[in-house]
Amino acid sequence: MVEIDDKIYIQQVLDGKTSSFTCLVDKYKDMVFTVCYRILRQREDAEDAAQVSFIKAFNNLHAFKGGSKYSTWLYTIAYRTAISRSQIKKVDTVNEDFHIDIATDNSFPQLEALKSQEQEFYVKKAIEELPEIDGAIISLFYLDESSIQEIVEITGLSESNVKVKLHRARKQLKVNLEGLLHQETKSII
Amino acid sequence: MEKKDKDILKKGLEETSFDFTSKVMNQLNAEETALSNVLSKHGALETSPDFTLQLMSQLEGKSAKVEYTPVISKTMWMGIAAMVIGMVVLIFAFGTESNSEYAVGENLKNLSTSVGSFFTQGSTFMYILFAALIFSIALVVEQRVSHKESN
Numbered sequence: 001m002v003e004i005d006d007k008i009y010i011q012q013v014l015d016g017k018t019s020s021f022t023c024l025v026d027k028y029k030d031m032v033f034t035v036c037y038r039i040l041r042q043r044e045d046a047e048d049a050a051q052v053s054f055i056k057a058f059n060n061l062h063a064f065k066g067g068s069k070y071s072t073w074l075y076t077i078a079y080r081t082a083i084s085r086s087q088i089k090k091v092d093t094v095n096e097d098f099h100i101d102i103a104t105d106n107s108f109p110q111l112e113a114l115k116s117q118e119q120e121f122y123v124k125k126a127i128e129e130l131p132e133i134d135g136a137i138i139s140l141f142y143l144d145e146s147s148i149q150e151i152v153e154i155t156g157l158s159e160s161n162v163k164v165k166l167h168r169a170r171k172q173l174k175v176n177l178e179g180l181l182h183q184e185t186k187s188i189i
Numbered sequence: 190m191e192k193k194d195k196d197i198l199k200k201g202l203e204e205t206s207f208d209f210t211s212k213v214m215n216q217l218n219a220e221e222t223a224l225s226n227v228l229s230k231h232g233a234l235e236t237s238p239d240f241t242l243q244l245m246s247q248l249e250g251k252s253a254k255v256e257y258t259p260v261i262s263k264t265m266w267m268g269i270a271a272m273v274i275g276m277v278v279l280i281f282a283f284g285t286e287s288n289s290e291y292a293v294g295e296n297l298k299n300l301s302t303s304v305g306s307f308f309t310q311g312s313t314f315m316y317i318l319f320a321a322l323i324f325s326i327a328l329v330v331e332q333r334v335s336h337k338e339s340n
Contacts, residue, residue, distance in 0.1 A: 016254035018245075025241050034234045047236060051244050058248055062255045116231075123231035142228040170224065177227060 006070040013061055025054055028071060031144050032078045038135035039082035041128065049085050053078040068153060071144070076154045079136060086132065126176040133157075134169040141166060260333050272322055279318065 005023075012020035032053055037046035056077050057064075064073050127135050133155065140146040140154065151162050206212075261269075 013253045014255060016252050018248055018252060021248065021253070022241060022245055025244055029236050029240055030233060033236045033240075037234055047240065050236065050240070051247070054244050055247060058251070058253055061253045119227075120231040123227060124234075127228075127232055138228070139232065142225050143233055173224060173228075174220070177224075 007066065010061060010064065010070065013058070021058055024070070028074055029054075031071070031139075032074060034139050034143060035075055035078045035136050036082040038127070038139055039079070039086050039132045041132070045085065046082070049082045050078065053081045056081065069150070072146070072150045072153055075140065075144070075146075079154050080156075082136075123177065126173055129176065130169050130172060134165045137162060137165050138169045138173070260330060265329060265333075269326060272325075276318065276322065280315070 006027075009020045009023045013024075029050065033046055033050040036049040036053070037043065040046045040049060053074070057074050060077075064070065127138060130138065137151055137155065140151050141148075146154070148159060148162055148166075151157075151166075152159050155162065157165070
């Protein structure tokens with residue numbers, strides 16, 4: 001059903017009804033932004049990369065043949081846009097004494113005692129502590145529920161590489177979020 | 190002796206409860222579900238509220254509508270026509286055994302015969318010329334198609 005909606009909007013855009021693109025933007029903007037943010041780690045850069053990704057998608061919409069899901073095609077554009085920007089950024093800042101200070105305190109307190117907002121802060125911090133690509137893969141896998149095969153298509157990495165990165169990221173998240181996960185696990189069991 | 194050792198070792202092993210495996214698997218599944226729940230609850234990021242507005246303002250006046258243009262433009266067709274006419278003139282000039290005694294009208298009458306005979310009795314020069322014409326047309330068409338695809 002979701003895919004049928006996308007196809008309808010895509011056809012409308014290709015027929016010249018540009019306003020239909022709004023529906024596609026609204027539907028995927030948060031995930032596109034999340035993928036860009038996981039790579040770039042800065043809100044302004046990520047939002048800019050997300051905008052560029054949507055413009056690229058719009059300009060090349062006629063090239064989308066529907067062989068994969070529209071979301072997979074779109075996230076591929078977003079991922080590659082963000083990666084190329086991060087490489088430019090790395091070259092620009094290679095000699096600068098620059099680092100992103102996520103939080104001054106690196107410890108993860110017992111998360112079960114925290115309020116929802118604080119939990120959110122520590123979950124985001126835990127994801128940001130992962131390497132950039134691992135963070136993007138984790139987001140695609142858990143937030144978008146993309147399959148391994150789709151992640152392979154988006155990132156261009158091999159299947160075994162994606163599985164290793166996913167396993168490693170999952171393990172690190174489980175360690176960092178132990179308290180919160182323990183509480184959640186108890187509620188599930 | 191060997192059997193006796195095995196029996197002793199067997200007695201040393203403790204047996205798990207019958208639902209041990211399912212308990213372990215439930216625990217593992219619950220951990221995975223917990224991670225999934227926590228990440229989907231707190232891991233999502235949101236764009237700024239005016240993201241869509243900003244984006245659509247950039248796309249204002251643009252259209253993703255595909256406007257098909259012919260692979261061979263009018264100028265190209267005119268070029269091809271000129272080449273074909275040139276070929277015919279060449280055939281007219283060299284392909285027939287013309288001499289001054291023949292009038293122009295006679296030559297025109299023989300033109301259709303000459304075009305036919307071009308494929309059967311044409312000289313090597315004519316064949317090369319014809320192959321060059323076909324090759325140049327194919328080259329132009331391929332270049333135009335690949336240029337369009339790259340855009």
